[in-house]
Amino acid sequence: MKKKKLKTLGEHNAEYWSYHRALYTNRPQRNGIACPECGEEMWDSKPLITLTTFPAQKTLPDGRNAHLIQQGSDWWRNRLDRYFDVAKIIETKDKELHIVLGPKTPEKTYASSKTETVKVEHNGIELVYATPNDTTRWRANSMFTKEPVTIEWLKSLTKDDVLYDVGANIGIYSIFAAKIAGARVYAFEPESQNYAVLNKNIMLNQVGNLVNAFCVALSDEAKVTQLHLSSFDYGGSCHSVDEKLDFKHQPMTPTFSQGAISNRIDAMIVAGLPAPTHIKLDVDGFEPKVIAGARGALRNVKSLIIEINQNLPDHMELVKFLTDNGYTFDPEQVAAAERKDGAFKGVAEYVFRRN
DSSP: OOEEEEGGGTEEEEEEEOOOGGGOTTSOOOTTOSOTTTOOOOTTSOOEEEEEOSOOSOBOTTSOBSSOOOOOHHHHHHHHTTTEEEEEEEEOTTSEEEEEEEEOOOOOOTTSTTOOEEEEEETTEEEEEEOSSHHHHHHHHTHHHHOHHHHHHHHTOOTTOEEEEETOTTOHHHHHIIIIIOOEEEEEOOSHHHHHHHHHHHHHTTOTTTEEEEOOEEOSSOEEEEEEESOOSTTOOOOEESSOBOTTSOBOOOSEEEEEEEEOHHHHHHTTOOOOSEEEEOOTTOHHHHHHTTTTGGGGOOEEEEEEETTSHHHHHHHHHHHHTTEEOOHHHHHHHSOOSSTTTTEEEEEEEEO
């Protein structure tokens, strides 16, 4: 096997072996992260993994496709980040992922005065985000390209608006809504590490007068429950409240389950929060439950942006419920936002506006 340089990927000092593990059946199976000459892990440089994300032509004896995992870059990044420092992921037109990674380095802690940050500018206004790992760094750097429709929607808010950011994660969009639009924001994020970074970002941007964060899982009932985590990482997503289901409503085995409190939007308003004029909702499959707990609040909501999985019947029932209750959406906007391939194929942001 010939050693190759990664010049085309910008990793000029890194090298990899063009390795096919099927050719080395007597050596450790490392999914490509090994030297074909000795079988040792390549810790002294950044290896390259090539992964296919399309179905194989062959099937296993039990009927499953030989490519057992056919997931996109987001899915792989969330999992590889647990064990490696992921330098970059490149998606090819042939539906391959070329992943450059290296040994995991110790995470920076918030006790350090040198917490790493990413600074982003919009219309001359600087936004600062704490980025303790690659996932949070990716979220900050991709905020204008990951969901451009969300950015455009947020820019339409004003200082007179109240935004509920449900599934706020580390607060990328909460901070934008406050600093760029001047809106008052109530951010809801139940996952412990995301909630810590969310509050860090509120402090870094000095928007504590505009953004309040709550470690609450909004749903259709108030209860003491558990939040089942797909990964225990800063910036992680695809967690589930109460039920051990993934974003496709399929059974999932959580990496960790933490204690959580769930509540309804309507109950939060009765308890004293200002009613929202706009709602941003992205909770990885459980959006219908959140809206079920917000029937009263919807009377005053001018618009919503909701991540809809068009493959799920209850999500399409939610679309019908909102249109039956005076909201409209633009099919062209939805088509432009829809993911065309990968694990999230068929998922799109719907912008609902009241007539």
